[in-house]
Amino acid sequence: MPQQMAAYLDSAATTRVDPRVAEVVLHWMVEDFGNAGSRTHEWGTRAKRAVQQARDQLATQVGASPSELIFTSGATESNNIALLGLAAYGEKEDRRHIITSAIEHKAVLEPLEHLASRGFEVDFLSPGPSGRLSVEAVRERLRDDTLLVSLMHVNNETGVIQPIAEVADHLRDTSTYFHVDAAQGFGKLTEDLRSPIDLISISGHKIGAPKGVGALVIRRRGRNTVPLTPLMYGGGQERKLRPGTLPVPLIVGLAKAAEIFERERDQWWGEAIAFRSRLVGALQKTDLHINGEQEHVVPHILNVSFNGVDAEALIVQLKELVAVSTGSACTSASYTPSHVLRGMQLPDSIAANGLRLSWFPDQVADLDIDEMVAEIAEFQVGTASLG
Missing domain, CATH: 3.40.640.10 (Type I PLP-dependent aspartate aminotransferase-like (Major domain))
Incomplete structure (x- = not known):
């Protein structure tokens, strides 16, 4: 199967x-x-x-x-x-x-x-x-x-x-x-x-x-x-x-x-916002820093740094559940701190561990957000205990 x-x-x-x-x-x-x-x-x-x-x-x-x-x-x-x-x-x-x-x-x-x-x-x-x-x-x-x-x-x-x-x-x-x-x-x-x-x-x-x-x-x-x-x-x-x-x-x-996106944009936008709201709400169960001013963002991109967690290690932990990245697909293979987060003058502990979550609503309909967040929270607790 x-x-x-x-x-x-x-x-x-x-x-x-x-x-x-x-x-x-x-x-x-x-x-x-x-x-x-x-x-x-x-x-x-x-x-x-x-x-x-x-x-x-x-x-x-x-x-x-x-x-x-x-x-x-x-x-x-x-x-x-x-x-x-x-x-x-x-x-x-x-x-x-x-x-x-x-x-x-x-x-x-x-x-x-x-x-x-x-x-x-x-x-x-x-x-x-x-x-x-x-x-x-x-x-x-x-x-x-x-x-x-x-x-x-x-x-x-x-x-x-x-x-x-x-x-x-x-x-x-x-x-x-x-x-x-x-x-x-x-x-x-x-x-x-x-x-x-x-x-x-x-x-x-x-x-x-x-x-x-x-x-x-x-x-x-x-x-x-x-x-x-x-x-x-x-x-x-x-x-x-x-x-x-x-x-x-x-x-x-x-x-x-x-043409399709123009015609269906309002529906896409509303569904993307709804998913974002559920996702951000669930993520409050973790210790995190949301990167970027949230009053001026598109509804389908969220950048977060989980305190004390290495982003690359977390991606490996989540790979069976969700496909995510640390940033641009053109540079994510380099495993260096994000030049974007550094350019925002964020501390290295945040800039080096930014995780980008981005979605189209029809491609995340089957995602269990609570399961994903529970996995992140458990990993964060485990990382803290090792520290």
Whole structure:
């Protein structure tokens, strides 16, 4: 008899592909499998039309024009195009100052490290224990040579929502461009993304789309577009910023997932909050520290540190019951204290042992919260007795 899978509490890392999305993706893989760049037959025409419909829909959701959205392989590539693509312009105009935060995803921090090696000055803001930056902190660091501000929409480890709409409103009257990594926020807080943000990175697999597809929104300011230089060449697709054959099945799947999530978001949000309430209530039986300001969080991400408990050891203890992580799936294999929790200036005893619980309501329906919490409490008591 097959072993029962652990309940899935790692939805901030990735989500299950919605079966309705999978059906659409399969259709464009095995039925309408044409190349959107083929202009001489109906197969290509249908593929091109499907891509354009997906582009129209996704752009409309974030209040952009279809011509302002290009498809990529995901938020990491979108981040790289946005950040590294501005380098040549910054060098030409002698504007080499960039503002970001210490709690960004590595897909932002590492491209910025590369820019620093090229002579750019990167200013890192710290949000403090709340995990939430202030607009004033951004405003105070702005200079005449500030090329870019890059801030994430929703932190992938704590779920804390950043005030990107307010930052966007302030920057719109300056010459500084604004980039937002919206991997965790797209679909959940789409209204924020309709603000005047110049560059928005979108990921599909956080909302039930397949892995390997995302988008970059590149908004115009009046008649002027963001002066990006491509990182790759060959083919001219996607405004020459992202050449290569378009993955039509993935693009259509992204649009379908976004459509479903938009339609069902209120129900999803309510169910996610209800699960969070039950989970947090049950966790009060343990000795814990909840990380991040809870007044400004998405409903499906909770970051906790259990006092006196090693997070990695606890994950092993719980692996038959629940699938959880210590943080970003891109860095969790390194077993180092979370740079996000450290960037919030939390003590090492907390930062080194943060546990991220993240869920989609339909994937935790069978989880016995009381059993999980009892397991954690027992492990915590056992750890204390050994100490």
